[in-house]
Amino acid sequence: MQDIYYRPMEYNFKEIESKWQAYWAANHTFKAEIDNSKPKYYVLDMFPYPSGAGLHVGHPLGYIASDIYSRYKRLCGFNVLHPMGYDAFGLPAEQYAIQTGQHPAVTTEKNIARYREQMDRIGFSYDWSREVRTCDPGYYKWTQWAFLQMFDSWYDNVQQKARPIAELEAAFAEGGSAAVDAACGEVAPFTAEEWNGFDEKQKAAVLMQYRIAYQGETAVNWCPALGTVLANDEVKEGYSVRGGHPVEQKKMTQWQLRVSAYAGRLLEDLEDLDWTDSLKDMQRNWIGKSQGAEMNFKVSNGVEEYDMTIFTTRADTVFGVTFMVLAPESEWVEKLTTPEQKEAVEEYLAMAKKKTERERMMEARKVTGVFSGSYATNPLTGDKVPVWIGEYVLAGYGTGAIMAVPAHDSRDYAFAKTFDLPIIPLIEGCNVSESSFDAKEGIMCNSGFLNGMTVKEAIPAAIDYVEKHGIGHRKINYRLRDAIFSRQRYWGEPFPMYFKDGIATPMTLEQLPLQLPEVDKYLPTESGEPPLGRAADWTYEGYPIELSTMPGFAGSSAYYLRYMDPHNDQALVSREADEYWRDVDLYIGGTEHATGHLIYSRFWNKFLFDLGYVCEKEPFKKLINQGMIQGRSNFVYRIINTNTFVSYGLKDQYETTEIHVDVNIVRNDRLDIEAFKAWMPEFATAEFILEDGEYICGWAIEKMSKSMFNVVNPDMICDTYGADTLRLYEMFLGPLEQSKPWDTKGIDGVNRFIRKVWRLFYDRDGLIVTDEKATPEELKALHKLIGKVRTDIESFSFNTAVSAFMIAVNELTDLKCSKREVLEQLIVLLSPFTPHIAEELWEALGHKESITYAAFPEYIEAYTVENSCTYAVSFNGKMRFTVELPVDMPREEVDAHVRGLEQTAKYVAGGNIVKVIVVPGKIVNIVVK
């Protein structure tokens, strides 16, 4: 489309869109300020990582939806906070820096500029004065600040909240370790006297076990290719989510966040959130609560005897324990391996250790194990059972040791069958010759005092017994683990910690932000230390500063709070701003953050809530997951060994290879042959076998990516059709939450609609809007639309709202309605979807102010009813029939319909008809008693 000549009164989207985008920027139309006279509404998008590839047409989907909702809420009189920013620390910029030597800050800056330019073209109503970037020192000051707060806090299990570490020290000085019930690592008990006698180093070591941000040794996901550790949610099926490199398990000392302390609250508080059930389920699953009991088993290696604790949810099955199993990484392995078994055990451990996480998963069903040589004593029966070591027991869950009940646990069963261990059935009539009986139902047998009970009765009875006899106690276990918080990378927040005589010591708040130092290369040092090890003088008062940086989720955990008060250098967020904006009312983003960002952010918020820095216990009230937009690839078919391409319909007559072709030179699956020849030199001399004079391409739905040549750029759509068309079309594509392929071919219909709207206002000579009074028919079309659009927006059914607009505009076009009374309301209603054309037409109607804060049109429901004829037939009401009749159904036909319904109702109800109400075009209600 070049050199198109527009008559003055034609719809010129390019001019209109740049005009209004400039207007909004110049007038700060979307600037949000605290205003106590208006209710607030906070609409948030998950901020993007600015990648080098720029935005494709799938990225803005959620942004468009949130923008529509923001604009709608403004029209409804809310004070809307709708900010945007960048999650700017991250691996790709650093990888690029490693390859090119370019500082990640430079790459990031460039990518952000590109993102901003692309977003601006779509006409979003962001308050850009509140933009944040996680890599900006003024921003990450508060990420570091939050870390220091966590370092300086412990979790009180009794009060169920975080408290200052000073209060813990006071409690220790008073009553030793028994004085508190805290979430902590492994600490040998100590008395107040012992505590008071500890030196600085000993005290520091103890306190470290209690801190919410702590340093501790743990098995971590180590990714050799990236040279860093990763959090559980950053690993999928044994590969890193970013880059897809293999990940292995390794024991390392790392900074961690005690997220597990919050497991219970994270689970309970899900209840009141307006999130989808599937997302809540994902989080519930990830948190993984299970109720059971911890039980002590006496174990002996023939020399020494110990108490070993195990966790079980099936305390009722203790009578069926025929062996015990330890995780290979368990500390018990060393204690319980007897000299005779030493060689076999070591061999087994070496084998298990060598496997990567990936290999373990692949062999998930393969049973491996080795006997330790030791025996445990069943605390209820007194029987001696062997202690084995097996990979299927996980070190990180429970106590890393289990009691095995092969009759009623399929994993234990497989182990028992492999190593020929005894199987004792405990439920009457169950058959365990082929498989275990895992269901929690039936009557207990072979189980001493539990005999005759149902399983559901036996579980609590067994735990009661165990508690009474001091063998164990009730326990709730969570799957959720602490978050590993160190990354051996450059492009992240430095830890404001230094090591004074080996003691991890926080910097003071005045020293924040601790800025990232310059380094000569972005690679680990020769001695294997993280890139910060290359920084000159990375010390504080002569002491070394921590060399790791924080992970990606650090900066994104509290960004929604920072938007409330982005320029405050005294606090993350002022009390005033926090109490006004409070929490996010609507959060839109992808599901991929279900078990990462959305858990960490909730944890972070709860922590700040405990300390009194924020006033809401949950950050995101309502959450919507927009679907992913896939690509729709096109193919051409080259006849083998030739440069001849055969059209899709004829390809079966030849032997061909399928070749991806750039979707931008295909229209409605028809190839632009000239563009194809120009696309790549090798196709310049291509020949074609056409059908009906055209080359038809094949197609497939694939991920949108450069290599498939199916990337559609929003800039291109804005150039060809305009931002309003893009916005409307993205919504029209289908339900917001559903994943769907992008296919540009339907866009003409939406574009046509927008031009139809324009033509209601203008003909070729100018504005045609009159001040005549609207007819009932016209008002009916309008009010039907207002009612529909309002409910659709409220329920995020934007696709059907767009359809409703199309229907209404078709009706108004047929009625030749160009009346101000109707059109003014129409464009206010439409303005959230297509703001540019709405502003332009609003101005044309003589308004001086932006349409942004126009009043949302009123919906008069009565209108439709008043203008219809009403039939009333009495029935006698119990059963209710609802029938919709078409708007234009002739009266006789309606009568016939009513008679039919009466017949039916009489048949059903035996003639006791009370009432039939018929509103043509609406509903027929028949009430029968």
Place this chain on the structure above:
RNA sequence: GCGGGCGUGUUGAAAUUGGUAGACAAGCCAGACUUAGGAUCUGGUGCCGUGAGGCGUAUGGGUUCGAUUCCCUUCGCCCGCACCA
């Protein structure tokens, strides 16, 4: 294996509480206006049948006067978790 969801024309999809299935678009067909059309306008378009009519919401059954909608069976697809004791 466990948990959640889905299955409607050629395509994207509509269908308040069970009440004319396929709205609104795309595509296709025919026509009008055009030098032209990737412009505009009009009409048609679920399937079978010339027709009347019949059949249709993955499959088979059930509840109901009435089922895309509720219940059960089978098949297929998608997503999440995955040795969590």
